[in-house]
Amino acid sequence: MACFLGFFLSKETEDASFKNLYLHRTRGVFGLGSAICFEACAPENQKRIRRYLSSDSAHIMTYGFMDINFNKESSSIKHEAGSFCFLIPEVELDEQEEASILVVTLAWDENLCWTFEQAIQSIESSIYQASCCFWPDTESGYSKCIKSTLRNFNLMEGQTFQMACTDALFLDRRDYQADTVELRRTKFSTQFCFRLSPVVGVSSNMLDDANETSYSLQDQANINAVWASLIVEECSRLGIVYFCVAPGSRSSPLAIAASSHPLTTCISCFDERSLAFHAVGYSKGSHKPAVIITSSGTAVSNLLPAVVEASQDFVPLLLLTADRPPELLDAGANQAINQVNHFGSFVRFTFSLPAPTDNIPARMVLTTIDSAVHWATSLPFGPVHINCPFREPLDDSSDNWMLNCLKGLDIWMSGAEPFTKYIQLQNYLACKAGACVPMAEVLEIIKGTDTGLLLLGAIHTEDEIWAALLLAKHLNWPVVADILSGLRLRKLLPSLPEIEENVLFVDHLDHALLSEGVRGWIHFDVIVQIGSRITSKRVSQMVEDCFPCTYILVDNHPCRHDPSHFVTHRVQCSVRQFVDSLMQSQFSHRSNKWCFYLRVLNTMVAWDISFQINAEYSITEPHVAHVITEALSAESALFVGNSMIIRDADMYGRSCKTHAQSIAHMMLDSELPCLSIRVAGNRGASGIDGLLSTAIGFAVGCNKQVLCLVGDVSMLHDTNGLAILTQRVSRKPMRILVINNHGGAIFSLLPFADKTDPQILDRYFYTSHTISIQKLCEAHSVRHLPVKTKVELQEALLKFEHEKTDCVIEVESCIGANSTFHSTLRKSAQQAADHALSILSRLPVGVSISDGLFLYKIHKMNFSLYRIQLCAPPTSSSADHHHNEFHREGYILSVYLEDGSVGYGEVAPLEIHKENLVDVEEQLLFLLHIIKGIKIDVSLPTLKGSFTSWIWSNLGIMECSIFPSVRCGLEMAILNAIAVSQGSSFISMLQPQMINEEIYEKSSVKICALVDSNGTPNEVAYIASSLVEEGFTAIKLKVARRADPIQDAAVICKVRNEVGPCVELRVDANRKWTYEEAIQFGFLVRDCDLQYIEEPVENVDDIVKFCEETGLPAALDETIDNFQESHLNMLAKYTHPGIVAVVIKPSVIGGFEKAALIARWAQKHGKMAVVSAAFESGLGLSTYILFSYYLEQLNVVYTVMNREIRPSIAHGLGTYKWLKQDVTAIPLGIHYDPCKGFMGASVAGAIQLLKNFKVNNNVIHKTFNEEQVHRYHLTVNSKNFSYSIKVHEVGQESNVSTGTS
């Protein structure tokens, strides 16, 4: 019984080849070893066979051939009728559609030579062999690949074989005559190989050429072919199977050998430069060298750019350049140049072979390859060059050669190993865990670090990415992850929230460093950098600025990567080795405060970047970088081109949440959760050449769905990459996203751009063009999708994520707009960083944040129901105007901090709110109990998503569950409480960088009067003119309350007549008109110079149409109250210049944070952000006055940024006139401001009111304090399960209400 047998049957009906098997892309049966071998020999064999087959082995299959006689001694097979050779494999792997079945069969017979022990050993070796075949990356596994068997066939000439299979019992029952045994031709027997001994095998059309069933060195027609096939075979034995073949005649022996080898995958391109970059990409993706075969002459020179990139980025490559033999060099022969040492210092090894001859032992060819590959794959990895001269004949015409040049190759030929194996003992073993002195020193430094930074540069494998993450967690240092680290564009896993919680990624350090304050403040005493390259110049500059500090650089290559010459410790090892050596030590976590500061800084800059990008209606280049993570899954990898896109991705890329899915969804979805995204780029020499080709190679090498981002000039530089794209060699489909700004936009951001003649810039820097990328794609039959909007981009990325074809997505952009937007982003981020710094610098002295990141604790909260008298019913009310008593009800919240400070807030829903007083009371009662003991951190007043996340993470309330008026009141109370605690004011909380009591003293907020418009035109006009006399310069009139718009128009015309042209007149239709009515009104008041018409039409989709048709300005009000999804997404519909204002009622839209977001959007788009009250008391109004003032200050920033003049805006706080009574005795300071010339609310007055706020107990009807709460766990045990409910029992004994949480 022999144990070397092996076979493979492919089930592929289309495109089956042995290569597919090797690349794990085929289904089939794979067998190794023979548990039992059936041969037509002595009859006693049959008896023996029976012993192994019992009735329950009916499903065991046997595989083999009829009519062959296999002679083990001579290792040969003969055709012989009636003979056969069948086997039951020891290890059989059946790759089905959905499942893999592994069968192991053990058979032995003590009476024969096949003992139990031998059988076990044989099985072990078969399993080992199988694992090597299927996972060829395992140690030396590749060389054992069964494919090598194909190389050593020794078949009878001209004989064809048909492989068959049957179940073992069937074979056993019959006498083995071909005509009587009913053998099944295996349904997939068209492709098979069967190895009978180390040197004998049978195969069908596994080879590329279906007719070719055998191959041996002796068969080679001439010595060129012998050497070429030795080179290719040795490469394949070394695991190098990806060949990039450029056309040419001199290289034909190599091209033929590579393309006819069963193991190799070949790809070709007429352009050697693109092809070589493709090889670089493959090597980057697979971490194995690709081979490039070229003809002689400039074909070789064209490899240089890729060789330079490979050399600089430590990418292994093998260049096989065909050459003329020496006698044709320097003699005027065609296409002959000096190719020796052609790549100078950019290759790690170079050797010029002699022209093939049988005078030299062929072993020399093998040792040359072994040596070259050793150099390529030893540190520092890089390209190697073997120059290969060939004499004619270059085809496979026969030319005698002496077999004895193969002397010494017998063992090599009968095995599958490379000729020379290089063995390296890893020196790091000796240096583990501080055993070596320098590493001990590094450990000591890290242990003593106060403020450390972990800088992650380019990291190339998933394992190393995980190791880096582990290190970040272990050190608890802030992390700055470069775009090439794989951890910059993270996917946040709901199942692993602790990663983002425990590791502080300072993703936006680059933009935070735009602030001079931050640059002066930031300092690290130890920096550990993993991986050599850092994309951000500002981060690199910061590292320099930290000097003197300890700067430890870890990378496995030995080269100096220290352009600023600051590295103090250079650790040469892999990331894993470094992390392993550090994991055994414990480090104290001293820099809590430092981390907290950086977290606040990063969050604020991140918020601003996101805001600017999301609030921009049109698609921008930073937007592409910002959303790209959403288009990447566990199956994907990213290839980033050079110039702007890599910088944009590094600056504006962000992590994104993987969608929370239902269990059922998760089970059906094949997508695995992932955290990191592998990212590659050509940063060795940062060329814009060959990027497309590299990306395609990377896709082949890493076997992932690659998304490639490139600029248009880069794409045009490498359009021949499209020719490579159309050859789909065993890779997943790619998405290529080209940002077409019609030139090299990066130059517009350089300092000289402003000072250079635009024509010169255009021609010699941007190289502006109008080349159609679409037509280029068409020419190459590549799918093309143009993208002009954000939505189109999202759809295009999604659409092609699941399609099987490659595609080019072209995003339209423009150099000028891109440059302006980048500048806006930088300014805005810088302000955000300054803002963060001013918050942090105002932390009270002596505040301890060692127990976390919190400064205040809420001691308790209570709330009181107030009822105050109004002079008239609110304009929103349907109350009877003839009544003479009108009231307003609401709640005053009091939030007490542990230090005794109290802050007040108002919750007072009206008819315009969705919630009413009863709903609010219920929610406040709930809050009363859960808010006790909750901590508040200093970043809460930033109003940049801080409240939303605080409410969710501390109170456990989802954003959509808290009533808008409650949230508004809560924010008001908390901000006021912090202000009291800090001895400052609500306004200083929002803009700590601007605290200046003197300025507040002089400042006032312009107030717009509100007129209900009841009465005749004359009556209304009279009211309006009395308001003007009082000092008001802005009046809002309610309209759409009369029988038809003509009457409303008459009132407005009359008012305008009466108040004169200088008063700002606004009208508010509250969506009460049909489109036709609104148009009718609009035309009638065309000449009244209205500042805007608020919500003129009932159908909000008609508002833009209204502006266009009437040419009148409109404002949004109810529209923003009703937003369901992201505010910025919804607002994107209203960027039309006809919409000139947004009226923001904080209590209706859900608080100041949302109000600030909408106001910022409005200001960014040049619209007025008008704060409006909803008939709140003096408490709410004073907070709104300060909030309006805050928005005015933000507006000034835009005014400065855009060099435009924006007049101050009158805010909708005229409702104060309705207050006959108030919740406080302190009066609101609203009066005519003679300096400004308008009716204004004093900022200092509002500050004072809030500071000295005391509730007027006369208007309080009921106060709600914390009731007795009885907390306990209720455990419920049922038959099959048990659960526990946390119960909070609230209330009196007699009136128990129960809630669960």
Ligand SMILES: Cc1ncc(C[n+]2csc(CCOP(=O)(O)OP(=O)(O)O)c2C)c(N)n1
């Ligand atoms: C081979 C090479 N030539 C020239 C350069 C200089 N260079 C850097 S960026 C750039 C323009 C790239 O334009 P594009 O690909 O459209 O990207 P964008 O600048 O628009 O982001 C050039 C010419 C380079 N890096 N590499």
